[in-house]
Each structure stands twice: as structure tokens, then as C-alpha cells.
Amino acid sequence: MIIKNIGYMWHRKYVDWQKGEDLIGYSEKDDKQVNFAYQAGIYVLYDHNFNCIYVGQAGRGDNKGLYHRLQDHTADDLFCLWERFSWFGFYSSDALVKDRKNYKEAKKLFDKEFNVETTVNELMNIIESMIIRVHRPQFNRSIGILRCEKDECNIEWFYQKAECDEREEEFRKLAAKYNSLKKSRKQK
Numbered sequence: 001m002i003i004k005n006i007g008y009m010w011h012r013k014y015v016d017w018q019k020g021e022d023l024i025g026y027s028e029k030d031d032k033q034v035n036f037a038y039q040a041g042i043y044v045l046y047d048h049n050f051n052c053i054y055v056g057q058a059g060r061g062d063n064k065g066l067y068h069r070l071q072d073h074t075a076d077d078l079f080c081l082w083e084r085f086s087w088f089g090f091y092s093s094d095a096l097v098k099d100r101k102n103y104k105e106a107k108k109l110f111d112k113e114f115n116v117e118t119t120v121n122e123l124m125n126i127i128e129s130m131i132i133r134v135h136r137p138q139f140n141r142s143i144g145i146l147r148c149e150k151d152e153c154n155i156e157w158f159y160q161k162a163e164c165d166e167r168e169e170e171f172r173k174l175a176a177k178y179n180s181l182k183k184s185r186k187q188k
Contacts, residue, residue, distance in 0.1 A: 002090060002126060003041070003088050003089065003090065003126060003130075003155055004089055004090060004091060004092040004093070004155065004156065005025075005034075005036075005039075005089045005092070005093055005155060005156040005157070005158055006086070006087065006088055006089065006155060006156075006157050006158070007025050007036065007085075007086060007087045007089070007157075007158045007159070007160075008086045008133070008157065008159075009046070009050070009084050009085075009086055010025075010084060010085055010086065010087075010159075010160050010163075011083065011084050011160065011163050012070070012074070012082065012083060012084065012085060013083075014160045014162040014163055015067075015070070017071050017074045021035075021037040021038075021067050021068070022035055022037060022067070023035060023036040023037045023039070023066060023067045023070070024036075024160075024161070025158030025159065025160065026158060026159055026160075026161050027093065027156050027157070027158055028156075028157040028158065028159060029156060029157075032093065034093045034096055034158065035096060036065075036066055036067070036087070036089065036096060036158070037065055037066065037067035037068075038059065038065035038066070038067070038091075038096060039058065039059060039065055039066040039087065039089040039090075039091055039096060040058055040059025040060065040065065040066070040089065040090045040091055041057075041058060041059065041066065041087055041088045041089040041090045041091075042055065042056070042057060042058075042087065042088045042130065043055070043056055043057075043058055043066060043069065043070065043085055043086065043087040043088075044085060044086045044087070044134045045073060045078065045081075045082035045084075045085050046082060046083060046084040046085065046086070047081055047082060047083060048083045050084065052134050052135055053078070053081055053082055054073070054078055054081075054082065055134070056069060057069075058070075058087070059090075059091075066087055066089070070085060086133070086134065088130055092156075093156055093158075
């Protein structure tokens, strides 16, 4: 499988674009922490209404990795148009260990593990699924998990912990407010 991992609808406000080169994700499977700064693959930018506004490539040839391509978009003509991004990565999380800050090293590991025996049917399924995932057309019944079962594809899904923590805190506050209102209604 060409796509090794996916980050879906990450928010740009949880990435420090000024310092360092960290694009940290946590595996949905085992909470493993990985830095995707040097990931190679396809990325998508979305506006505040979750509309796809741009699709690009990262890590092509000696090109910059994912972090730097996204960072470029914080200062180019798209800087004020996008709020979220998704990415479909070609390097396995093992090739992108947390402390690795070297694109060429990740590329060497990728070249060793890359399986070029992907069939045309598999490629069509992958591309179709990516387009459906990105655009969410109303008449597609299901987007599947890139047209295969998660375990069969060996695709890892990653999330941004900061956003999950923030949502959890918001939920706790809402639950406390709900319980307080419920208690006050009972007293009346």
C-alpha cells in the first residue's frame, strides 16, 4: 500500500509555525507520537467551512517535507484562506521517528520499505478514496477506509492531541453546566 498513514482535518492553530519543525500526530491505534514534519505525500487545505481550497504535494524529490510546505502556505497568497489540513503520507511512522530531523534519512528508509508492486486497480481505489475523503460528495454512499479494511491496508490514522484535549475540556465544562442547570431545575 502506497499510503502508510493519514492525518485528517488537523487544525493549523495547533502547529507552531514560528519555532521548530514539529508536526506531531498521535496514532489512533496505540497513541504513538510521531513527528510528520518530513512526511512526503499529498496534502489538502480547507477553509473554515471545511471546503477544499488547495491540494499539493510535499517531499517530492529533494523538496521540503510536509511541515515546510504547509508553513509556506502560512505566508503565501493562501495564508488567510485556510484553517485545516489533511494529509496522506507515503512514509511509514517507523521511518519518521519523533526525533528525526532529516528528510534524506526518512527517504532512505522509505525507499527500502516501498513496495512498487501496486496494481492499477489498487491505485485507482486509493486515488478515488482520497478524492472522496477530501471532497465528501453527497452521492457517494461510503468513503470506506481507502477501499479496504484498516488492518488489511496497514494505514495508520493520526490525530492532533491538542485539539482532542481542548474538545474534552469544552465537553467537561458543558457537562458541568448541564448538571448545574438540571440540579437547579429539580430544586424549583
